Amino acid sequence: MTTAHRPASPSAGPVPAQRSPVLQELAGSLRGELALPGTPAFARLATAFNAALELRPAAVAAVADAYDVVRTVRVAARHGLRVAVQCTGHGAAAGMDEAVLVHTGALDEIVVHPREAWARVGAGVRMREVVDAAAASGLTPLAGSSSGVGVVGFTTGGGLGPLARTYGLASDRVRALDVVTGDGRLVRATPTEHEDLFWALRGGRGSAGIVTAVEIDLVPLSSVYGGALHFAAEDVPAVLHAWRTWAPSLPGTATSSLAVQQLPPLPHVPAPLAGRMTVAVRLASTGSARQGAELLAPLRAVATPVLDRMAVLSVTSLDAIHLDPTSPIPARQAAMVLRDLTEDAVEALLAVAGPGSGSPLGIVELRQLGGAVGLPGVHPSAVCHRDAGYVVMGAGLRLPHTDAGVTAGLDALGAALGSWSTGATLPNFGGGTRAYDAPTLDRLRSVVLAHDPGRVMLAADPLFAPLGV
Ligand SMILES: Cc1cc2nc3c(=O)[nH]c(=O)nc-3n(C[C@H](O)[C@H](O)[C@H](O)COP(=O)(O)OP(=O)(O)OC[C@H]3O[C@@H](n4cnc5c(N)ncnc54)[C@H](O)[C@@H]3O)c2cc1C
Known part of the structure; x- marks a missing residue:
């Protein structure tokens, strides 16, 4: 796994509207608003969920409808400007300098x-x-x-x-x-x-x-049996080894992932998980609650969880399973797919991200693939690597005093698992x-x-x- 370092683009700096006929033309052609650097609208719209990234487009076109997008693209193309697009900023990357950023937030149908x-x-x-x-x-x-x-x-x-x-x-x-x-x-x-x-x-x-x-x-689907079992640091090796053999035994009605976590004390983090290493085994089983509980029994036998969040969950609560951050956070992350997860692979992962490893990563997550993921969709698409066994993602806080350590931790994770990976990833997990x-x-x-x-x-x-x- 390699850490993506985009070369820093030279800053074009704000382009004041009164000195840019192109942006004036664009502003005049839109039903929506053209937000320029230095304005409150620009500050609100040109933001990334990854708080370490600063987005510096020439302007943000807060489009009101699809035809505003057409107008933006045509005006930009006529004047040699590039066009970027954003909705929430969850996947934003730096490097938008001199582009017009189309913000789709108002397309709310x-x-x-x-x-x-x-x-x-x-x-x-x-x-x-x-x-x-x-x-x-x-x-x-x-x-x-x-x-x-x-x-x-x-x-x-x-x-x-x-x-x-x-x-x-x-x-x-x-x-x-x-x-x-x-x-x-x-x-x-x-x-x-x-x-x-x-x-x-x-x-x-x-x-x-x-x-x-x-x-x-x-x-x-209205509900699933699912959630997460969280175990203490000393149980990480046993849980990881057990999950390695347990997850492939699951039927196609169940999806699991595992995360070794060192979560900071943030509002969305339950107290027993904050400030220490834990490991989460997550599950979403679409069968009955009884079937789901039976599937989990071998994992429960490994150790006593410090936090048990397994329950019958409404589909409106599925996003509680992973405990993803809900507010912007400065992060550096890297991901790759693994062909399989052998005993040696688990040991290699533990050596760089397990207890006592000194890992600087806030999360190392293994998502189990297989089942319907491995089947081709009804219509062919550009999605590749569907036959992989797992996608592994590591991430850490990207702050001035942590960034070098996190970068080294991600590189170490990639090197440790390199033998089980093709080096590929999925589009939403690193892309490129x-x-x-x-x-x-x-x-x-x-x-x-x-x-x-x-x-x-x-x-x-x-x-x-x-x-x-
Ligand atoms: C906390 C978190 C959890 C996540 N969990 C998952 C997960 O479980 N599974 C998963 O697959 N991914 C996951 N992702 C990745 C996420 O799905 C991608 O980053 C996705 O691109 C985000 O889309 P967005 O519109 O929210 O973000 P934005 O930053 O607004 O957009 C990101 C990119 O999506 C594309 N895009 C957005 N809008 C348009 C548009 N109108 N037309 C064309 N392209 C567009 C563009 O390439 C754009 O650069 C997660 C990301 C975060 C930060």
Whole structure:
């Protein structure tokens, strides 16, 4: 696993509106607002969930509708500006200097079709809103570990959630996308219209265009048996070894992940977990509560948890399983997929991230893949590496006094697990060229160049970065 260090871009500095005819033209063409550096609107919109990142676009186009996105792309392209896109900032990367950032927050349409079990969702909608809207009809979208992420960003990056082994990836449940391409057209991408965009936008993130709305299937589910068992530091080795053999024995109705955590005392962190090393075994089982409890029995036999959060959970509480941060936090992280998790791999992980290792990482998480994740979706997509066994993600606090240690800790984790990894990752877990195999990367680049010959869309840049980044 390599730590992604993006080279710092030279700062363009704020571009005052009165000295920029381009931005004046853009502001005049929008129904929404063009927020310029130095204004309160800019400070509110140009923010990343990773609080260590400072976003410095030339301006933020807070678009009011899909046609505002078209106008933004056309004006920007005419004047040689690049265009970036953002909803919540959960996946924001630095390097937007001199680009116009399209902020989709106002594209807030949510229409649930309960009888046909699907929803139309605007690009400004967070997963929490769709979860709540669908739950009223006994349905749920395939959400991730945090319901604060945007539906479009999550889904275009594959979308791996706590129900993944049962229902697959969120990107496999897409019916249609409305998208503005880099050459300034608003088109509808479905399995039979603009098939190349439909393929690329499911896994290729925002590289092939700016999605203004997505139509997704919902699954009929009201509750699961799940949550997390948290064990003390001294039990980390036994729990990890037990999870290694237990997780592959789970049926496809259950999805598990494990996290070695050293969580700071933040509001979302339960007191028994704060300020110490613990290990969490998480589960979401879509069978009955009794089946779920039976599945867990071998794990409960390993040690006594310091905190037991297993229960029958409403689908509206699935985001409580992982205890993801709910407010911006400065972080550095890295991820890669593992083919398998052998006894030696567990020992290697313990050596760099277990008790006594001096690990500076706040979390080392193993998400179990397999089940429906490993099956191809009904329609081909740009998601690769579905046959991997696990995705491992490490993260730590990116503060001036911690960053060097965290970087070293991530490098050590990558080196320790290197023998079990291809070096690849999933689009929402690090992304870049490592998320794709060579034929997929070639095809993605072709789709981008076909729809965005001027390379207006900034989100495509990682595809054209040197291999391995
Ligand atoms: C706390 C946390 C938990 C997470 N948990 C999971 C998880 O369980 N599973 C998982 O798969 N991922 C997870 N992620 C990763 C997350 O899904 C991705 O970073 C996703 O891209 C975030 O989308 P966003 O719109 O919220 O973020 P933003 O920062 O607003 O957008 C990130 C990227 O998404 C793309 N994008 C956003 N909007 C559009 C649009 N309208 N059109 C085209 N492209 C667009 C662009 O490439 C953009 O750069 C998590 C991230 C965080 C910070």
